[in-house]
Amino acid sequence: MATPTWTRRHVLSLDDFSAEEYNIVLQTASSFREVLSRRLKKVPALQGLLVANLFFEPSTRTRSSFELAAKRLSADTLNFAPATSSLTKGETILDTAKTYVAMGTDMMVIRHQQAGVPQAIAMEMDRLEARVGILNAGDGQHEHPSQALLDLFTICSILDPDRPALDLLKGKKIAIVGDILHSRVARSNIWSLTASGAQVHLAGPPTLCPMLFAEMGADRPGPLFLHWTVEPALQDADFVITLRLQKERMEQNLLPSLREYHQLFGITRARLKLCKPDVKVLHPGPVNRGVEIASDLMDDPEFSLISQQVTSGVAVRMALLYLMGGGKI
Numbered sequence: 001m002a003t004p005t006w007t008r009r010h011v012l013s014l015d016d017f018s019a020e021e022y023n024i025v026l027q028t029a030s031s032f033r034e035v036l037s038r039r040l041k042k043v044p045a046l047q048g049l050l051v052a053n054l055f056f057e058p059s060t061r062t063r064s065s066f067e068l069a070a071k072r073l074s075a076d077t078l079n080f081a082p083a084t085s086s087l088t089k090g091e092t093i094l095d096t097a098k099t100y101v102a103m104g105t106d107m108m109v110i111r112h113q114q115a116g117v118p119q120a121i122a123m124e125m126d127r128l129e130a131r132v133g134i135l136n137a138g139d140g141q142h143e144h145p146s147q148a149l150l151d152l153f154t155i156c157s158i159l160d161p162d163r164p165a166l167d168l169l170k171g172k173k174i175a176i177v178g179d180i181l182h183s184r185v186a187r188s189n190i191w192s193l194t195a196s197g198a199q200v201h202l203a204g205p206p207t208l209c210p211m212l213f214a215e216m217g218a219d220r221p222g223p224l225f226l227h228w229t230v231e232p233a234l235q236d237a238d239f240v241i242t243l244r245l246q247k248e249r250m251e252q253n254l255l256p257s258l259r260e261y262h263q264l265f266g267i268t269r270a271r272l273k274l275c276k277p278d279v280k281v282l283h284p285g286p287v288n289r290g291v292e293i294a295s296d297l298m299d300d301p302e303f304s305l306i307s308q309q310v311t312s313g314v315a316v317r318m319a320l321l322y323l324m325g326g327g328k329i
Contacts, residue, residue: 006323010122010134013143014191019166022152022195026164028319029153029312036072036315046075046325049106054080054097055137056087056112061285061310062137062147066109069317075325078105097121098128107133107324115140133324138184147284148188150316152196154309155239158280170197170222175233175275177202177265178243178292180209185284186243187216194220201225203233204265205255230265234274241282242267242292258291267293272303280305 006024035043051070055063063079070077078100087096093112100108110118122134138144155174156164174193180186180202190213193200199222202209206228217224227233234240245261255261272279281293282305289295298304 006326009126009131009324010118010136011145011320011324012119012122012134012136014145014148014188014195015143017191017195019195022149022166022192024323025149025316025319026153026156026166028323029149029315030157030162030164032072032318032322033157033312033315035318036311042072042074044074045322046070046073049075049325050078050104051075051107051109051321052078052080052100052103052105053137054100054108054110056080056082056093056110056117057138059111059137061313062111062144065310065313066135066137066146066317066321069314069321072314072318073321073325075106075321078103093117094121094124097124101125101128101130101132105132107135107321109135109137110139111137112139115142135320135324140184141182141187142184143188143191144184144284145188146313146317146320147185148192149320150309150313151185151189151241151282151284152192153316154282154305154312155280157308157312158305166196168196169193171199172196172238173199173201173236174239174241175201175203175230175237176241176243177230177233177267178204178208179245180204180213180243181207182246183243186241189241190216190224194222194224197221199223199225201227201233201237203227203230205261207255230271231274234271237275237279239280239282240267240272240275241284243284244286244288244292258288262291266291267297269294269297272297279303282306282309284309 118134118136118139125132136145156168159168176186214226281303
């Protein structure tokens, strides 16, 4: 597979991604999706390279997806466990990262509960001229680029399975419903979807969908709208992305109750009748069944793309690791 034009050493945020970069990721992921459909699901693209997964925060889907993606590309992997690391003895995060560099790490996939940690490590790698690529796997309430890219790939693949591309979303209406305030997924999705020219509608309680998000829609190809009731966001929507209520990040009582939230903002079959007849529903997981989305709807393949998102995640993360590591092959 010929390597497309790719110049990024790090993938930290989607706010400055170009349309060409989005399309490179989509096209590369499409090629790897074909690889994953084979009986032998492994290619030697990154053989000899070392990928370190530094997850300072709990994760199931993202961590497993990145580890599998690296192994499918024949890279060696190292997994970091903070509870048994030298962090418990007072070592700094930057010193931990330098230790992995000294071991010969070529790329680091980093998740941290504090915003800006992957960026700080990337800056230190550049200062040291270490030529180590940093991929942000979620930092605080900042961004989660690979999740937004796999959501984009999932949606575009529904619209055109053979040629997923950014321009397929132009003019489409996409609703993002739920805990916008605490969601790094929402922030990255806003950047990617407005870059496509889609109409993005955010909906949630005022405490979880503040007006400050309207600023993210300035000077973007696609418009961004905020709603404090769910019905306007769902009206004639082509896709609905529902978000987990991140109770662990809520320092104040921002909701009266989970039951009331579901009554006002939960995605149900009745509410989907407001959308286009062929509407599809996404959720980044993990899901609070019966809160953000009705349990039966989550398992209905007619509407739910949740399983496809997980499958897309491996192909998209293979694409990112491949593109970032392509200069070293």
